[in-house]
Amino acid sequence: ISWCKKTYIQVCTIPGVRITLAVSSGKGGVGKSTTAVNIAAALKLQGAKVGLLDADVYGPNLPQMLGLGQADIQVIHTATGDKFLPLEVQGIKLMSVGLLAEVNRPLAWRGPVLHKIITQFLQDVEWGELDYLLIDLPPGTGDAQITIIQESPICGVILVTTPQQVAIADVRRNIYMFRQVGVPVLGIIENMSYLICGDCGSRTPIFGSGGGEQLAAELQAPLLGQIPIDPYICSGGDIGNPIAIGDRTSPASEVFVKIVTAL
Numbered sequence: 001i002s003w004c005k006k007t008y009i010q011v012c013t014i015p016g017v018r019i020t021l022a023v024s025s026g027k028g029g030v031g032k033s034t035t036a037v038n039i040a041a042a043l044k045l046q047g048a049k050v051g052l053l054d055a056d057v058y059g060p061n062l063p064q065m066l067g068l069g070q071a072d073i074q075v076i077h078t079a080t081g082d083k084f085l086p087l088e089v090q091g092i093k094l095m096s097v098g099l100l101a102e103v104n105r106p107l108a109w110r111g112p113v114l115h116k117i118i119t120q121f122l123q124d125v126e127w128g129e130l131d132y133l134l135i136d137l138p139p140g141t142g143d144a145q146i147t148i149i150q151e152s153p154i155c156g157v158i159l160v161t162t163p164q165q166v167a168i169a170d171v172r173r174n175i176y177m178f179r180q181v182g183v184p185v186l187g188i189i190e191n192m193s194y195l196i197c198g199d200c201g202s203r204t205p206i207f208g209s210g211g212g213e214q215l216a217a218e219l220q221a222p223l224l225g226q227i228p229i230d231p232y233i234c235s236g237g238d239i240g241n242p243i244a245i246g247d248r249t250s251p252a253s254e255v256f257v258k259i260v261t262a263l
């Protein structure tokens with residue numbers, strides 16, 4: 001029985017991988033990597049085989065967010081050439097640009113090199129059998145991002161934003177970019193939508209409200225979920241314990257479960 005319920009228009013061409021989903025954002029710091037790691041964790045908890053490709057060269061945080069310390073990338077020899085072996089952390093297969101020594105040399109990450117390394121990560125990693133491969137893209141709409149999404153077998157993209165108007169403007173550009181290159185936009189996730197009071201349960205929209213809904217209506221893309229601000233997301237992310245695993249009854253975890261059920 002296939003774990004993936006939905007049929008995607010775009011077909012994934014990576015051997016053994018059924019669905020490739022990109023997670024993208026207009027700008028850094030909106031919670032894109034947090035969202036990618038928690039979607040992966042929530043999918044894993046529901047029984048899917050999941051891989052995570054951390055392609056965010058500007059902030060390759062996924063190893064830390066999953067609790068992986070220093071690790072060396074292993075290369076194996078196969079009939080179709082040398083392949084990188086992903087690391088397995090908390091039942092999730094992980095490959096990250098953060099594990100490459102060059103990551104501390106920003107000039108090495110200009111467009112063509114970035115593109116080459118990411119396509120190599122997509123084509124030359126021995127992922128094995130996966131239901132979902134999630135790709136955490138670098139934020140923004142530059143040349144590198146466009147080349148990556150044009151040439152990668154991405155079945156759909158999930159956009160992450162915070163509710164305020166400046167973030168919304170950036171994600172609007174992001175949506176146009178994906179539509180221009182023919183990658184289906186599966187929906188928008190609004191992060192840091194509100195803070196829940198620990199005493200009375202009331203919700204305070206710290207960064208404003210309505211942005212995600214407005215954007216979803218304007219661009220006719222579904223609003224997949226609104227994730228609250230939760231101190232555990234930050235502390236859990238720092239110590240390698242994503243909230244979707246570490247605090248499963250939290251409102252934020254419930255939103256992640258709802259999101260993956262819709263995928």
Ligand code: ADP
Nearest residue numbers: 028029030031032033034228229230233234237
């Ligand atoms: P991006 O990938 O967009 O740059 P990150 O996922 O690295 O953003 O998140 C930036 C910071 O904000 C991290 O410290 C993360 O733990 C924190 N964060 C993200 N989402 C939330 C949230 N809903 N509540 C609390 N902290 C959050």
